[in-house]
Each structure stands twice: as C-alpha cells, then as structure tokens.
Amino acid sequence: MALDDLAGHVRTARERVVDLCARLVRAPSMTGKEGPVAELVRIEMQTLGLDTSIDAAGNVIGCLPGHGDSGRSVMLHAHMDIVDPGEAQRWTYGPYAGEIAEDQIWGRGAVDDKGCIAAQIYALGLLREAGIVPPGDLYVAAVVGEEIGGLGSRFLVEQMQPDLAIIGEPSNNTLRRGHRGRFEFIVTLHGRSAHASIPHEGRNPHYAMSRFLLALREAPMAQDADFGATTVVPTLAYVDQVSSNVIPAALSVHLDWRNAPGETVPQARALIERLLADTAEPGITSEVRIATREVHSYTGMQETIEHAVTPFWIAKHDPRLVAAQEAVSQALGRQIPVEVWPFFTDGGFLHAAGIPCIGFGPGDPAMAHVVDERLPIAQLLDATAGYMALALRLGDASVW
Numbered sequence: 177m178a179l180d181d182l183a184g185h186v187r188t189a190r191e192r193v194v195d196l197c198a199r200l201v202r203a204p205s206m207t208g209k210e211g212p213v214a215e216l217v218r219i220e221m222q223t224l225g226l227d228t229s230i231d232a233a234g235n236v237i238g239c240l241p242g243h244g245d246s247g248r249s250v251m252l253h254a255h256m257d258i259v260d261p262g263e264a265q266r267w268t269y270g271p272y273a274g275e276i277a278e279d280q281i282w283g284r285g286a287v288d289d290k291g292c293i294a295a296q297i298y299a300l301g302l303l304r305e306a307g308i309v310p311p312g313d314l315y316v317a318a319v320v321g322e323e324i325g326g327l328g329s330r331f332l333v334e335q336m337q338p339d340l341a342i343i344g345e346p347s348n349n350t351l352r353r354g355h356r357g358r359f360e361f362i363v364t365l366h367g368r369s370a371h372a373s374i375p376h377e378g379r380n381p382h383y384a385m386s387r388f389l390l391a392l393r394e395a396p397m398a399q400d401a402d403f404g405a406t407t408v409v410p411t412l413a414y415v416d417q418v419s420s421n422v423i424p425a426a427l428s429v430h431l432d433w434r435n436a437p438g439e440t441v442p443q444a445r446a447l448i449e450r451l452l453a454d455t456a457e458p459g460i461t462s463e464v465r466i467a468t469r470e471v472h473s474y475t476g477m478q479e480t481i482e483h484a485v486t487p488f489w490i491a492k493h494d495p496r497l498v499a500a501q502e503a504v505s506q507a508l509g510r511q512i513p514v515e516v517w518p519f520f521t522d523g524g525f526l527h528a529a530g531i532p533c534i535g536f537g538p539g540d541p542a543m544a545h546v547v548d549e550r551l552p553i554a555q556l557l558d559a560t561a562g563y564m565a566l567a568l569r570l571g572d573a574s575v576w
C-alpha cells in the first residue's frame with residue numbers, strides 16, 4: 177500500500193476507530209486497575225486478526241508477523257492507565273462518558289493515552305485486513321503502569337527487544353525525538369532533637385537544609401541545546417516529628433531532578449553531595465538516596481521500583497528519524513516537524529534497555545491530565561495513518 181493512500185484507507189474505517197477510542201475512554205483504568213480495559217484491548221486485537229497475548233504484568237501485546245529476515249521488528253507502544261479525573265461534575269460530559277461531540281472524543285484518557293492505543297491497534301489491524309505481510313514483525317503493546325513507576329514497560333523490555341519502538345503519547349501528530357529523564361532524590365539531614373525552648377541543646381537540621389536548597393538553586397546545571405537545561409525542584413518536605421514545640425532530629429526533602437541527556441545519577445548525586453559539603457554545619461550529617469516506591473499491577477505483580485530514569489533521545493539526523501519524518505509527511509500530505517517532549521514517557525525505560533524510540537501520537541499534550549480532556553477525531557485518524565506509515569517504512573531493513 178502506497179504511503180499516500182493510507183489516510184484515505186483509514187477514513188473507510190473511521191467509525192470503527194472512533195468507536196474503539198470511545199469504548200476505551202468509557203472503561204476507567206487507573207494505574208493498577210487496567211484489567212477491564214486490557215480485556216477490551218485484547219478482544220479488539222484478536223478480532224482484527226492480530227496474534228494476541230497478555231503478559232504477567234498485564235500488558236496486552238498484538239503481533240502482525242513478518243515474512244522473513246529482510247525486515248526490522250517495530251513496536252507501537254502506548255499505555256492503558258489513566259490519572260484520576262477528580263470531581264465528575266466538573267466535566268462537561270462526565271469523565272467516562274466517551275461522548276462524541278464537536279468532532280471530538282471527550283473524556284479522561286482520550287488524549288493520554290487511549291487515542292494512541294486505538295490508532296495503533298487499527299494501524300496494524302488495517303494492514304492485516306489489507307492483506308499486507310510486513311517484512312519484519314510488527315507489534316502493538318498496550319502497557320500498564322505508565323503513570324506511576326512504569327511497571328509495565330520495565331517488565332516488557334525484559335521480555336522483548338524490538339529493533340525500534342514508536343512511543344505513542346500526545347504530540348499533535350508531530351514527531352518527538354526524546355525528552356529529559358527524571359531522578360527523584362531524597363536528601364535527609366540528621367541533627368539532634370531538643371525541646372524548642374532550649375535550642376542550644378539541639379542541632380536543628382532546618383538551617384543547613386535552607387542553605388543547601390539556596391545553593392542548589394544557584395548551582396550551574398547541565399545544559400543541552402535541544403532538550404534544555406537540567407532543572408531541579410524541591411517538592412515534598414517532612415520531619416521525623418509531629419510536635420511543633422520540638423526541634424526535629426531529621427528533615428527530608430525530595431528533589432525532582434529532570435536531567436538533560438548525558439547526565440547520569442552518579443553525576444547528579446556528586447553535585448548534591450558537593451553542595452551538602454559546602455553548606456554543612458557542625459553536628460548535622462546528611463544522607464542522599466533515590467526515592468523508591470511499591471507498585472503493583474492488576475495481575476498481582478508487585479515490585480519496588482527506583483525513581484531514576486534516563487531520557488530517551490535520538491539524534492536529529494539519525495536515519496531512522498529522517499525516514500520516520502519522510503514516511504509520516506508523505507502519509508499525511510504535509511511536512512511533519514520534529515520536536516522534543518517537555519514531559520517524561522515510558523520511552524525512557526525502552527531507551528535504557530537499548531531499544532531506540534521515536535515519539536508520535538494524536539492529541540494536544542496540554543489536554544493530558546486536565547478536566548474536559550478531548551481528542552479531535554481528525555487527529556485520531558491521521559495518527560492511525562501515521563502509525564501505519566511508520567510501521568511500514570521503519571520495518572523495511574533497506575531503509576536503515
């Protein structure tokens with residue numbers, strides 16, 4: 177199928193693609209509770225003739241098998257879980273109505289990330305219906321746990337190593353060549369507790385922490401011309417005390433550290449430790465660790481994960497990115513720009529496992545996680561054609 181014909185072909189399946197997206201929106205799927213939506217995804221993949229399986233983490237994998245060694249395996253990737261919609265009455269149609277109005281699909285997850293799932297499933301489904309046998313295996317992975325910790329993708333990369341992944345997250349159907357990583361550090365200062373009426377008896381960690389945070393704010397951060405500089409923000413803060421008339425013995429602050437490509441955890445930690453040394457006070461000791469979190473999936477899998485994920489990025493002139501840009505531009509009949517994402521995606525886990533990634537997805541990123549999240553149907557259909565083009569072109573071993 178010629179790339180220029182894809183958009184027209186997708187329009188013949190308009191009702192089915194829109195209907196799948198709306199049904200996905202109507203199935204609530206907070207992180208750890210993706211079971212019902214996974215079942216819906218599984219049935220749809222199967223109905224479209226894809227080889228379908230659900231792994232131990234609860235990820236649903238569909239495959240359109242290739243015909244031989246001349247191809248590359250390409251995985252289309254999107255996540256099934258959503259974030260809390262908040263108060264239902266603030267939504268025009270309710271968060272799970274899946275209403276279709278004003279040529280848009282309304283509801284939590286329409287943009288982040290169920291439009292991507294619907295477009296990706298139909299991308300492979302429509303190729304199969306058209307009788308196309310791709311050169312390499314094509315996969316569509318609908319994963320669990322993206323919004324909290326990435327359990328689904330962390331598990332997935334231990335099971336599968338496609339040659340390339342297309343990360344489906346809202347990008348307004350432009351291509352994205354990466355994003356910064358995220359480390360979450362917990363800095364704890366230990367002092368000595370005392371009654372607040374006799375401060376000289378204690379070692380109050382608040383003062384040293386203030387000096388440290390001010391120094392951190394002024395510290396030079398790693399720079400990247402395309403991805404921007406590393407940014408660091410203190411977020412949570414707590415002490416080991418519940419009484420307001422006691423000097424705490426310990427004070428902890430979480431640092432949300434968004435790192436530019438190339439910056440590693442040891443480098444970031446070294447900067448923190450140097451600043452702690454520069455701002456140290458007698459009687460106060462410090463401790464720096466990476467935050468951890470218990471996560472679980474609807475299948476019962478449980479894990480303690482560390483909040484330290486490196487960015488994903490692909491070079492501007494990488495032949496795979498150039499081919500992706502040509503393919504989507506041809507399929508959509510307009511020049512598709514390449515940008516970077518301001519937010520983090522599961523692409524970080526795939527990249528860390530050695531799987532090159534390119535981002536592409538329908539919907540406005542500003543619509544993610546907000547009330548009245550909604551996805552223009554035209555973008556959903558274009559994205560389906562875009563995913564078909566990416567799978568066909570990047571699955572061809574003669575292209576890269």
Ligand SMILES: [Zn+2]
Pocket residue numbers: 255288289322345346
């Ligand atoms: Zn998302």
